[in-house]
Amino acid sequence: MRVALIQQKFHKTQEKTIKKTISMIKKAKKKGADLVVLQELHQNRYFCINEDVNNFKLSYNYQDNVKFWAGVAKEFQIVLVTTLFEKRAIGIYHNTSVVFEKDGTVAGKYRKMHIPHDNGFYEKFYFTGGDLGFHPIKTSVGNLGILICWDQWFSEPARLMALKGADILIYPTAIGWFKEDDKAEKKRQLDAWITVQRGNAIANALPLVSVNRVGFEKDSTKCLNGIKFWGNSFVCGVQGEFLAKAKSNKEEIIICDIDMKKTQATREIWPFLRDRRIDEYGDLLKRFID
Numbered sequence: 001m002r003v004a005l006i007q008q009k010f011h012k013t014q015e016k017t018i019k020k021t022i023s024m025i026k027k028a029k030k031k032g033a034d035l036v037v038l039q040e041l042h043q044n045r046y047f048c049i050n051e052d053v054n055n056f057k058l059s060y061n062y063q064d065n066v067k068f069w070a071g072v073a074k075e076f077q078i079v080l081v082t083t084l085f086e087k088r089a090i091g092i093y094h095n096t097s098v099v100f101e102k103d104g105t106v107a108g109k110y111r112k113m114h115i116p117h118d119n120g121f122y123e124k125f126y127f128t129g130g131d132l133g134f135h136p137i138k139t140s141v142g143n144l145g146i147l148i149c150w151d152q153w154f155s156e157p158a159r160l161m162a163l164k165g166a167d168i169l170i171y172p173t174a175i176g177w178f179k180e181d182d183k184a185e186k187k188r189q190l191d192a193w194i195t196v197q198r199g200n201a202i203a204n205a206l207p208l209v210s211v212n213r214v215g216f217e218k219d220s221t222k223c224l225n226g227i228k229f230w231g232n233s234f235v236c237g238v239q240g241e242f243l244a245k246a247k248s249n250k251e252e253i254i255i256c257d258i259d260m261k262k263t264q265a266t267r268e269i270w271p272f273l274r275d276r277r278i279d280e281y282g283d284l285l286k287r288f289i290d
Contacts, residue, residue: 001034001035001141001142001168001257001258001260002031002032002033002034002035002255002256002257002258003033003034003035003036003037003209003235003255003256003257003258004025004028004031004033004035004036004037004253004254004255004256005037005209005211005233005234005235005244005246005252005253005254005256006021006024006025006028006036006037006038006039006042006211006253007039007211007212007213007214007231007233007246007251007252007253007254008020008021008024008039008042008213008214008215008251009213009214009215009229009251010044010045010046010213010215010217014043014044017042017043017044018043020251021038021042022072024251024253025072025076025078025080026076027253028078028253028255029076029077029078031253031255032255033078033255034078034079034141035078035079035080035081035139035141035144036076036078036079036080036081037081037170037172037209037211038080038081038082038083038172038211039083039172039173039174039211039212039213039233040083040095040148040149040172040173040174040211040212040213041083041084041085041095041174042082042083042172042213043058043065043084043085044058044085045217046174046213046217046227046229047126048121048122048123048125048126049120049121049122049217049218049219049226049227050120050122050219051122051125055126056087056093056126058085059085059086059087059093060087062084062085062086062087065084066084066098066106069082069084069098069100070100070104070105070106071104072100073100073101073102073103073104074100074102074103074104077102078102079099079100079101079102079107079139079140079141079144080099080100081097081099081144081146081170081172082097082098082099082100083095083096083097083098083148083172084096084097084098085126086111088128092128093126093127093128094111094112094127094128094130095111095112095115095123095126095127095130095148096109096110096111096112096130097109097110097111097112097146097148097172099137099139099144099146101139101140102140107137107138107139107144108135108137108138109132109137110130110132110135110137110146110147110148111129111130111131111132112127112129112130112148112149112150112151113129113130113134113147113151113157114129114150114151114153114154114157115127115128115129115150116149116150119178120178120219120227123150134147134157134160134161134164135161135164136161136164136165136166136167142167142168142260143165143166143167143168144166144167144168144170145158145161145162145166145167145168145169145170145206146170146172147161147169147170147171148171148172148173149171149172149173149174149175151171152171152173152193152196152197152200152210153196155199155200155203156284158200158203158204158206159203159204161204161206162204162205162206162273163273166204166206167206167207167260167263168206168207168208168209168258168260169200169201169204169206169207169208169209170208170209170210170211171197171208171209171210171211172211173210173211173212173213174212174213174229175193175212175229175230176212176213176227176228176229176230177189177190177227177228177230178225178226178227178228179225179226179228180225186230190230190232190248193232194232194234197210197236198236198240199240201236201237201238201239201240202238202239202240203272204272205238205239205262205263205266205267205270205272206238206263207235207236207237207238207243207258207260207262207263208235208236209234209235210233210234210235211233212229212230212231212232212233213229213231214229214230214231214248214249214250214251215228215229216228216229217229230248231246231247231248231249231250231252232245232246232247232248233245233246233252233254234246234254235254235256235258237258237259237262238262238263238266239266243256243257243258244256
């Protein structure tokens with residue numbers, strides 16, 4: 001399968017940003033991409049950098065946005081992974097990945113389950129935790145295990161996707177550095193982000209795609225200097241090996257061919273799923289084992 005990762009920055013307005021996204025998708029299609037993955041909340045700035053009720057307006061056109069990206073998938077005949085701000089009802093909003101088939105139909109969607117709330121990442125102010133569970137989305141290119149950003153740090157979602165037949169793990173994400181962090185801390189954060197995802201790939205013998213944004217985005221309330229999104233989008237194989245990797249400071253289209261047959265070969269020599277002691281894991285359902 002040939003996958004394209006669209007790593008980009010916010011271009012001051014939604015209109016300009018989407019225009020850039022479409023131009024990158026067009027180039028990816030010319031390079032033979034079957035599957036195109038966009039970064040988390042790709043239509044706009046990362047508005048969760050601050051708490052502002054006016055930002056909820058960004059969700060009001062959710063249904064129109066779904067129709068728009070359906071048209072894009074159909075026009076370019078690609079399986080397309082988007083991440084949109086979903087208004088489900090007044091007072092209930094989700095960070096939602098909508099996956100489109102090559103004919104523009106909705107193959108399925110995933111609502112972000114783990115919602116962070118930290119300095120500059122005030123997502124609990126905006127998003128209700130997902131309620132669709134962890135289920136791979138069936139498409140013409142395979143069963144896609146879609147998870148979103150903060151989900152990366154938890155082993156359970158990746159495992160559940162694997163146990164339900166996912167062929168690949170996909171993480172649209174938006175993460176970066178604060179100016180206040182020193183160089184050593186920035187390196188530790190980036191290394192941790194990459195390592196935990198490679199671990200998810202290895203533990204489940206699944207290829208993994210992670211797409212992050214780039215560029216500096218200011219906090220409109222000026223409570224923070226802003227976030228410098230660190231890019232570094234990547235694809236790794238079933239043993240965690242890098243297959244493709246983007247830089248930290250530029251927009252890029254990463255094209256990568258993934259051998260989907262390697263999962264079977266790897267699981268036959270590293271049978272982690274066979275050796276799971278499911279009879280001893282009951283305590284995992286507890287918040288903490290006192």
